[in-house]
Amino acid sequence: MSRSWVSPGVAYLARGLLSVVVPVASSVIIVARLTSLKGIRVSPWLISAVVLGAAPLGFAAYVLVDERSQQRKANRLGARLVPRVQGKWPGNLDKVVNMVLRSENEYLGMVSVSCIPCLCFTESSFCVGRPLEDEIKVLGPTINFRFFWEDLILTTEPQHIKTILATDFDNYVKGAKFREAADSVLGTGVFNSDGEIWKLHRTMTRPFFTHDRISHFEIFDRHADHAIVLAKERFRAGLTVDFQDLISRFTLDSASEFLFGHYNAAAAFSYAFSQAQQSINRRLSIGQTWPLNEILADSTELHMKVVDAFLDPILKDALEKNSTAVEFDKNEFSDDQTLVDHLVNLTSDFKIIKDETLNILLAGRDTTASTLTSAIYLLAMHPEFLTRLREEIISKVGLTRRPTYDDIKEMKYLRAILNETLRLFPAVPFDVRENIQDTTWTSPEHGKKPLFIPQGTMLSYSVFLMHRRIDLWGPDALEFDPDRWLDERVKKYLIPNPFIFLPFNAGPRICLGQQFAYNEMSFMIIRLLQNFFTITLSPEPAMRPPAWWAEKDGRQAIERFRPRNHLTLYAMASLISSLRIRGEQACRE
Numbered sequence: 072m073s074r075s076w077v078s079p080g081v082a083y084l085a086r087g088l089l090s091v092v093v094p095v096a097s098s099v100i101i102v103a104r105l106t107s108l109k110g111i112r113v114s115p116w117l118i119s120a121v122v123l124g125a126a127p128l129g130f131a132a133y134v135l136v137d138e139r140s141q142q143r144k145a146n147r148l149g150a151r152l153v154p155r156v157q158g159k160w161p162g163n164l165d166k167v168v169n170m171v172l173r174s175e176n177e178y179l180g181m182v183s184v185s186c187i188p189c190l191c192f193t194e195s196s197f198c199v200g201r202p203l204e205d206e207i208k209v210l211g212p213t214i215n216f217r218f219f220w221e222d223l224i225l226t227t228e229p230q231h232i233k234t235i236l237a238t239d240f241d242n243y244v245k246g247a248k249f250r251e252a253a254d255s256v257l258g259t260g261v262f263n264s265d266g267e268i269w270k271l272h273r274t275m276t277r278p279f280f281t282h283d284r285i286s287h288f289e290i291f292d293r294h295a296d297h298a299i300v301l302a303k304e305r306f307r308a309g310l311t312v313d314f315q316d317l318i319s320r321f322t323l324d325s326a327s328e329f330l331f332g333h334y335n336a337a338a339a340f341s342y343a344f345s346q347a348q349q350s351i352n353r354r355l356s357i358g359q360t361w362p363l364n365e366i367l368a369d370s371t372e373l374h375m376k377v378v379d380a381f382l383d384p385i386l387k388d389a390l391e392k393n394s395t396a397v398e399f400d401k402n403e404f405s406d407d408q409t410l411v412d413h414l415v416n417l418t419s420d421f422k423i424i425k426d427e428t429l430n431i432l433l434a435g436r437d438t439t440a441s442t443l444t445s446a447i448y449l450l451a452m453h454p455e456f457l458t459r460l461r462e463e464i465i466s467k468v469g470l471t472r473r474p475t476y477d478d479i480k481e482m483k484y485l486r487a488i489l490n491e492t493l494r495l496f497p498a499v500p501f502d503v504r505e506n507i508q509d510t511t512w513t514s515p516e517h518g519k520k521p522l523f524i525p526q527g528t529m530l531s532y533s534v535f536l537m538h539r540r541i542d543l544w545g546p547d548a549l550e551f552d553p554d555r556w557l558d559e560r561v562k563k564y565l566i567p568n569p570f571i572f573l574p575f576n577a578g579p580r581i582c583l584g585q586q587f588a589y590n591e592m593s594f595m596i597i598r599l600l601q602n603f604f605t606i607t608l609s610p611e612p613a614m615r616p617p618a619w620w621a622e623k624d625g626r627q628a629i630e631r632f633r634p635r636n637h638l639t640l641y642a643m644a645s646l647i648s649s650l651r652i653r654g655e656q657a658c659r660e
C-alpha cells in the first residue's frame with residue numbers, strides 16, 4: 072500500500088486544477104494574441120464568455136465526436152452499440168437522483184440504475200427508476216447505462232461473462248479506478264492488481280491453497296467450538312444470537328490463524344481493518360470524485376496505522392526467523408506453516424508479503440461469513456431442508472465426532488445446500504472489469520449483430536442477477552430448492568451451460584480459496600447442526616424488509632431480511648445487529 076504526504080483530496084484537486092487551468096489559460100492566451108495581432112479591441116465580456124464556455128463546449132464536442140466514432144467503429148466491425156437505458160434528463164441524471172432517493176429501501180438488484188463509474192460494487196447499485204428486470208426485459212441482458220455520457224455496461228449474460236473471465240481474459244483488467252480506491256489498504260496484492268504484478272502474486276500464493284493445507288480442520292474446530300459455546304451461553308440466558316456477527320468473528324479468527332498464526336490479539340486489528348475496508352467501499356460508492364471526500368486526510372490512514380502496528384511485528388519476526396533458518400525446498404510445506412511462513416520463504420520484500428496477506432484476508436473473510444449467514448437464513452426459512460441436512464450429518468458424522476475432509480466430500484446434500492445458497496445469494500453479487508481494446512460480444516438475441524464494446528469501458532457483471540434468470544435456471548429459479556443440484560435439473564440446465572453458475576468466478580482469476588471456503592463452511596454447518604436442531608429467525612425491526620415488499624413478485628415478496636452489497640453481500644441493518652437466530656440445544660448436551 073502506498074502512503075502519500077498529501078491527502079487524496081489535495082492530490083485530486085491539484086490534478087483537476089491543472090486540467091481546468093490549462094484549457095482556460097490557453098483560451099485566454101489565444102484570444103489575447105489574436106486581438107493584439109489584428110489590433111482589434113475585444114470586450115472583456117466576450118473574453119470571459121470564451122473562457123467560461125471553453126470547458127462545456129469542449130466537453131459537448133468530445134461527447135459528439137465520441138458517439139460518432141463509436142458508431143463508425145461498430146459499423147466497421149459489423150456490430151451494433153449496446154442498447155442504452157433511456158433516462159429523461161441529460162446524462163441520465165434523473166436515474167441518479169432517483170437512486171439517491173430510493174436506494175435505502177430497494178431490494179438488491181431489483182431496480183436500475185446506478186451508473187457512477189466504479190459504483191458497481193456498492194449497495195446502492197442498480198436501484199433506481201424502472202425495475203432493472205424490466206430494463207433487461209426490454210433491452211436484453213447486456214445494457215449500457217451511459218451515465219453522464221460515460222459508458223457503463225452491465226451484463227447478466229453467461230456468454231459475455233465467460234468472454235470477460237475466461238476466453239478473452241487478456242483484454243480485461245480490474246482497472247485503475249478500482250485500484251486507486253483500494254490502494255491505500257490493499258496495495259498491489261493479488262486482489263488489487265493486474266498484469267505482471269498480479270501474476271507474481273497469484274503464482275506465489277496459489278501453492279499454499281492446494282491439497283492438505285486447506286483441510287486445516289483443527290483451526291476451524293477450535294474457533295467453531297468457541298463460537299458455539301458463546302451461542303449456547305446466550306440461548307441459556309434466553310437471548311438470541313446475532314448470527315452474522317458471530318460468524319464474522321469465526322471466519323476472521325480462522326482466517327487470521329490460517330494466514331499469520333495469530334488470532335487472540337486481533338480485536339483492535341480486526342476493527343481497524345474492517346473500517347479501512349469500509350473506506351474502500353465508501354470510495355467506490357462515491358465514484359471517481361471520492362478524493363474530494365478526503366481533502367483533509369486519507370480516511371484509511373489511522374486505521375492502517377493500527378493494522379500496521381499489529382501486522383508489521385509479526386511479518387518482521389517471520390522474515391527474521393526465515394533468514395536464520397536452514398535452507399529448504401521452497402515447494403515443500405509443513406502442516407503447521409502459515410501463509411506468512413510460506414511467503415517469507417519465497418521473498419524478503421516486506422511490502423509484497425504484507426500486501427498479499429491483507430489481500431487474502433479481505434478476499435477470504437467476509438465471503439464465507441456472508442455465505443454462512445445466507446445459508447442459516449435459508450435453513451431457518453425451510454425447516455424441511457434443515458431436517459434432511461441434519462439427517463445426513465447424523466448418518467455420516469454422528470452428533471459429536473469432528474468431521475473430516477472425506478466426510479465432507481461425501482455429503483452431497485450439504486454441498487447442494489451450499490451451492491443453492493451461493494446461487495441465490497452469491498457473496499460477490501456484482502463485480503467489475505475494464506476492457507483494454509475495442510471488442511465485440513456475440514449478440515444475446517439470435518440473428519442480431521454482435522455488440523460493440525469500446526475500449527476502456529467500465530463493465531459490470533452480475534452473477535447475482537444471472538443466477539436468478541428463469542430462462543437459464545427454469546421456472547422455479549427464484550425458489551430455494553437444494554434438490555435442483557441432485558435431480559435431472561442439473562443435466563437440463565447446468566451441465567450444458569456451466570457458466571450460468573459462477574459464485575467463485577472462472578478463468579485465470581478464479582477464486583483461489585474456493586476449496587478452503589467449501590471446507591470451512593461445511594465444517595461450521597456440521598458443527599452447528601450437531602449442536603442445534605432448530606433455527607428460528609428473530610428479526611429486529613431494522614432488518615425487516617419494508618411492508619410493501621410483500622406486494623411485489625419473486626423473492627422480494629417472501630424475503631425476511633434485506634440483502635445488501637458493498638464488496639460482499641450482507642444482511643442489513645448494519646453488520647452488528649441483524650439476522651438473529653434462536654437455537655435449541657440438541658441431545659448432545
Ligand code: HEM
Pocket residue numbers: 261262273430431434435436438439442497498499502503574575576579580581582583584585587588
Ligand atoms: C464463499 C466464499 C467465497 C466466495 C463466494 C469467493 C468469491 C470470489 C470471487 C467472485 C473472486 C473474484 C474476484 C475478482 O476477480 O474480482 C474471488 C477471488 C479471490 N478469492 Fe475468493 N471467494 C470466497 C472465499 C475465499 C477464501 C476463503 C479465500 C482465501 C482464504 C479466497 C481467496 C481469494 C483470492 C486470493 C482471490 C483473488 C484471485 C485473483 O484475483 O487471482 N476466497 N473470490
